[in-house]
Amino acid sequence: MEQLMFDRHRRLRSSENMRALVRENHLRPEDFIYPIFVVEGENIRSEVSSMPDVYHVSLDHLNKEIEELVELGVLSVMVFGVPAHKDEVGSQAYDEHGIVQKAISQIKENFPEMVVIADTCLCQYTDHGHCGVIEGGKILNDPTLDLLARTAVSQAKAGADIIAPSNMMDGFVAAIRHGLDEEGFEDVPIMSYAVKYSSAFYGPFRDAAHSTPQFGDRKTYQMDPANRTEAIREAQSDVDEDADFLIVKPALSYLDIVRDVRERFNVPVVAYNVSGEYSMVKAAAANGWVNERDIVLEKLISMKRAGADLIVTYHAKDASKWLREKN
Template sequence: MIVRPRRLRKSAALRDMVRETTLSVKDLVAPLFVKPGEGVRDPIRSMPGQYQFSVDALVDEAEALWEIGIPAVILFGLPDNKDATGSRSWADDGIVQIAVRALKERLPDLVVITDVCLCEYTDHGHCGLIRGGGVDNDATLDLLARQAVSHARAGADIVAPSDMMDGRVAAIRRALDEAGFQSTGILSYAVKYASAFYGPFREAADSAPQFGDRTTYQMDPANAREALKEARLDIEEGADMIMVKPALAYLDIIRRVREISDLPLAAYQVSGEYAMIKAAAANGWLDERRVMFESLTAIKRAGADIILTYFARDAAVLMR
């Protein structure tokens, strides 16, 4: 007897009925970049369709995203000034803090997530304080905690530490609780690899390191068991959600982390993944729409509940 799985593929309606993985607009988080100015919508050269926004333009963009069903955004700030400690990252009048207040005033139900890291705010471009020629892990924790509290005070629903300092989730949870922000959640970049796929983001956020690289604190792409260790540590420290970054080259890691944790799991389809698809589509080498949905579905199929993606707007429009 011939077994015929094709019987369940013979029509679109039938394929829909038996589809194992379903992608929803509610799965998506849109990353947005905010900078000083007014009426600013500066294109990001290496990320076609993405922009650096001033606060007023950012709020308009977020409103448009909300209207097509996207429930959340994550903010990355380009400050008006950089210094060795990244002090503008925790200033009450910092660019992200201003943006959060503006978003919450216009769109109170939008879930606002803020990136917590120093790289965009330091003049050296690293994610922590530099001492003795390297990043001082423990001295950085207090600054990350200050940044997270300032974001919560501005109205952020969730703070998302992306720095990969050891112990930062515990330090941030303690600081939030002591400041009265027990309800502010933590989405930890628990498993963040030292990836070459971040290249376009560093243009978008003006966050490239001025010397060396980030391999001493971000994970070795060759390691899988270490990812489970990192995820467990952040869970123990009080993370409410955890993330794997990047996504497409690390689908096996998403699956393995999913298997050890019941927490909501996010995955970040990063700038390089987005840029590759855009570039190939622009050259006529790929069908952008199909590859976009295939890649997002693969991330969901691997086990992600939440997908941070620069395709959020395009995908949401097509899923309506």
């Protein structure tokens, strides 16, 4: 028989160790950023109904949460607050004694090595659930910037290592950078939600953060899911305004955008594996339709393969345990 000429790709898949030897992308616990929802009150560790294994925690339970992450090798957390009081301008967001500020201070006092990222937005704190100042039913851009800068400064004063503004107002990075610099926090980096789509995948998060808009939607400030090149314009603006990290949110349905941002910008890229992506896997796994471990690790490696340096994910604890078992 005449010798056929073709490539033998399977040679490099012949065993587990061979596959590990040539593996191009890797997951590590230090790649993960774990979101935490901190609430007012005492002795609260209440599971979010739409997000199995994700909890609202009061400050007296917070240390235990962080201890578990440290043990698993997760090096960073993103802190979200659920205040007891809301008003039209979200004043608890920039209150120096607010729930997020207290949580940040507590974490840094007890776990100084933990990198604490402060979500900087108003939606959890406003009684209307929008990310900005409202006038005549319209979300005002420029007056909102002042409140965002105040919020960022209060979080930096509390000890936040990184400020992560998530509101998608035009100029939000510039306003926050100016506010931080004026107050002597020029060394505090900004992890911008540079590319944040108006997505149906956010539903469970709004349950967790109690941040569902009371009227309308967020389509005038979050991006249209149909748009791709607009993402580069958004990210470019934030880089020009001195953002240190760029977040793409959501992650799984927007891996093309993660790749676009990775190829264009020379700063760390963060994929946000959002609540809807998390809860769908949890629901399917609970019904025995998928292998949770395998599908989660495959999903997370797809984000690294697309170009993400870091991943914000509610799977961080489980994924870190599974990675430890593999090793």
